[in-house]
Amino acid sequence: MIEGILIGLTTALTFQNIFMVMIGCFFGTIIGMLPGLGPMTAIALMIPITYGFDPATGLILMAGVYYGAVFGGSTSSILLNAPGVPGTVATSFDGYPMAQQGKAGKALAIAAWSSFAGGTLAAIYLLFLAPSLSKVSLSFRSPDYFALMILGLTAIAAFSSKGQFIKAMMMVVLGLMLASVGQDSLSDITRFTFNNMNLTDGISFVLVVMATFAMSEALTIILKRNDPTAAAKQVSLTELGSIKIDKEERAKMLKTIPRTSIIGFLIGVLPGAGATIASFLAYGMERNLVNDKEKEKFGKGSVHGLAAPETANNAACSGAFVPLLTLGIPGSGTTAVMLGALLGFGIQPGPRLYMTNPEIFWSVIMSMYIGMVVLLILNLPLIPYIARILAVPKNYLIPLILFFSITGIYVMSFNNFDIYLMIGIAVVATFMRLYDFPMPPLILAFVLGGLMEENLRRSLLLSDGSWTFLWDRTLTACILSTTILIVGWQIYKTIAKKN
Amino acid sequence: MNINTTKIISLLFFIFSAFYLYTAYQIQVFAFDENAPFNARTFPIYLGYAGLFFSGLKLILPDPNTIKIEHKTLEYKKTGILVLIAIIYGATILKVGYFLTTSLFLMGSYYFLGERRWVLIFMLSFPFVAAFMYLLHGVLEIYLRDPFLKLIGVMG
Numbered sequence: 221m222i223e224g225i226l227i228g229l230t231t232a233l234t235f236q237n238i239f240m241v242m243i244g245c246f247f248g249t250i251i252g253m254l255p256g257l258g259p260m261t262a263i264a265l266m267i268p269i270t271y272g273f274d275p276a277t278g279l280i281l282m283a284g285v286y287y288g289a290v291f292g293g294s295t296s297s298i299l300l301n302a303p304g305v306p307g308t309v310a311t312s313f314d315g316y317p318m319a320q321q322g323k324a325g326k327a328l329a330i331a332a333w334s335s336f337a338g339g340t341l342a343a344i345y346l347l348f349l350a351p352s353l354s355k356v357s358l359s360f361r362s363p364d365y366f367a368l369m370i371l372g373l374t375a376i377a378a379f380s381s382k383g384q385f386i387k388a389m390m391m392v393v394l395g396l397m398l399a400s401v402g403q404d405s406l407s408d409i410t411r412f413t414f415n416n417m418n419l420t421d422g423i424s425f426v427l428v429v430m431a432t433f434a435m436s437e438a439l440t441i442i443l444k445r446n447d448p449t450a451a452a453k454q455v456s457l458t459e460l461g462s463i464k465i466d467k468e469e470r471a472k473m474l475k476t477i478p479r480t481s482i483i484g485f486l487i488g489v490l491p492g493a494g495a496t497i498a499s500f501l502a503y504g505m506e507r508n509l510v511n512d513k514e515k516e517k518f519g520k521g522s523v524h525g526l527a528a529p530e531t532a533n534n535a536a537c538s539g540a541f542v543p544l545l546t547l548g549i550p551g552s553g554t555t556a557v558m559l560g561a562l563l564g565f566g567i568q569p570g571p572r573l574y575m576t577n578p579e580i581f582w583s584v585i586m587s588m589y590i591g592m593v594v595l596l597i598l599n600l601p602l603i604p605y606i607a608r609i610l611a612v613p614k615n616y617l618i619p620l621i622l623f624f625s626i627t628g629i630y631v632m633s634f635n636n637f638d639i640y641l642m643i644g645i646a647v648v649a650t651f652m653r654l655y656d657f658p659m660p661p662l663i664l665a666f667v668l669g670g671l672m673e674e675n676l677r678r679s680l681l682l683s684d685g686s687w688t689f690l691w692d693r694t695l696t697a698c699i700l701s702t703t704i705l706i707v708g709w710q711i712y713k714t715i716a717k718k719n
Numbered sequence: 720m721n722i723n724t725t726k727i728i729s730l731l732f733f734i735f736s737a738f739y740l741y742t743a744y745q746i747q748v749f750a751f752d753e754n755a756p757f758n759a760r761t762f763p764i765y766l767g768y769a770g771l772f773f774s775g776l777k778l779i780l781p782d783p784n785t786i787k788i789e790h791k792t793l794e795y796k797k798t799g800i801l802v803l804i805a806i807i808y809g810a811t812i813l814k815v816g817y818f819l820t821t822s823l824f825l826m827g828s829y830y831f832l833g834e835r836r837w838v839l840i841f842m843l844s845f846p847f848v849a850a851f852m853y854l855l856h857g858v859l860e861i862y863l864r865d866p867f868l869k870l871i872g873v874m875g
Contacts, residue, residue, distance in 0.1 A: 386777045393770045404759035443798045619828030631861050639809030673762040685756030
């Protein structure tokens with residue numbers, strides 16, 4: 221492992237890669253601060269640029285964007301009570317009251333230090349856990365992978381749908397259907413191409429991500445007459461106050477951070493759960509663990525209440541890399557986008573990545589840590605200035621998002637058809653967003669579609685067409701039981717709501 | 720029965736799934752693969768049924784979280800114009816070239832979204848696209864075909 225860490229450090233600490241982390245964190249912070257534009261949009265917009273670099277650098281850039289976006293989301297939560305990303309909603313519970321008391325700078329510093337500590341501890345957990353998990357996951361067979369993907373898709377549908385599980389499952393099916401367009405991987409038979417040569421290779425992953433996130437978010441902003449930059453304009457005018465943390469506050473943070481980092485990391489590892497659930501769980505757990513005097517301060521500017529969700533959401537971001545790096549199965553929409561980008565580089569994440577491309581595996585882990593340092597040193601003091609840059613009117617912001625989306629597709633295919641297809645998907649996605657059809661399940665399903673079909677093919681061929689492979693192995697049966705429990709619980713909740 | 724838009728979307732999805740399933744059954748497979756446990760049409764067929772199942776479920780089950788949208792408050796006109804500009808951009812980018820079409824696309828979008836300061840509109844279109852093009856073409860070595868720049872002799 222020491223050798224791996226050194227390989228990772230050597231790759232991550234080159235001038236180019238440090239610069240990329242800095243650019244990524246900066247860009248991610250800007251996007252994360254804009255309510256409605258989350259890490260997935262930020263990463264999607266970056267994908268075409270990453271193709272100009274080697275895979276390790278590209279992935280390092282995307283990891284920087286990811287952490288920057290989460291940090292940016294916390295900033296708007298604290299200063300404006302307007303979370304940029306769902307994972308930072310719990311941060312506003314105590315961060316915003318603190319800012320209202322004239323301690324905005326302190327609240328930002330607590331959030332930044334907690335994020336740093338949470339991310340650092342999670343990177344350490346990942347450092348030790350990922351190689352061991354990679355070895356364990358080598359024993360996974362096709363039926364286990366197939367069951368695990370079903371679990372991941374069901375879980376993301378359950379957790380990302382705000383009580384609209386069936387809508388989310390419809391999006392999962394739609395994502396899988398889109399993934400099935402093009403040549404069958406084994407027989408090369410074309411499917412759903414309707415004799416259109418442009419569809420023979422299937423629909424590009426970048427196209428779907430750009431259409432459903434970047435482009436449709438831009439169209440939604442115009443359609444709903446929202447102004448995401450209004451929040452940023454207010455941030456630039458806010459008096460932040462001191463960013464110093466006193467001894468008593470430090471002591472409180474030292475108690476909260478270790479326990480909530482574990483909760484955050486474990487939730488992040490679970491497929492589909494992610495930063496939002498981790499931050500809410502950590503907030504709730506912390507409230508139960510502190511004494512009565514501290515408990516009363518929750519919701520009124522508690523240090524524990526602010527440190528807990530911030531630690532957990534950053535730890536969860538690192539945890540979400542575990543299934544991606546060890547099994548090759550992304551646990552969240554954001555890591556699904558990263559998987560798609562990796563596949564674009566010709567790299568298949570999974571248990572063998574650790575052996576075949578150690579520089580990528582370890583440099584991603586190391587760059588996470590470097591990203592945390594960059595966020596702490598550069599972004600915290602620069603927040604008011606970043607916010608000023610952000611105060612660009614939406615008249616400029618929206619065309620620029622559309623420009624990056626269309627350019628992203630154009631430089632990949634040099635094809636009009638792909639641009640039309642992207643616009644078409646974006647229009648449909650914009651309309652579906654209006655009616656709360658979630659997009660992350662669609663992306664995850666689209667990325668996993670090919671792998672899922674491949675594993676189902678192998679499983680069915682090995683069992684001679686019998687579906688008994690689903691319960692022949694204990695591991696498969698356990699994963700499938702968990703899936704059935706999630707589906708059953710969600711359907712029960714829907715019926716109970718009606719009654 | 721009061722049909723809301725979510726139910727209409729579900730109905731459309733149901734019809735789409737039925738069409739997808741029909742098309743899945745039409746996929747031509749090799750003769751020796753016809754009765755194999757798994758062939759090119761197996762997975763799509765399962766997906767078609769899954770689509771019918773979930774959209775059917777959404778149609779049948781009550782919808783406790785009915786979403787009501789005030790269509791009058793939505794900005795359909797500007798969104799439509801923006802989509803139209805994007806389509807025109809897509810249609811001309813290959814023939815005219817990246818630099819000119821992208822700059823005009825940006826100028827048009829800024830203008831239709833309400834910007835009237837021409838200096839800013841210009842600065843954030845032509846010079847911005849030139850700088851971005853240099854980044855892609857010159858620094859990252861991503862090839863950008865541009866007949867317009869070739870015509871005026873800027874690009875080889």
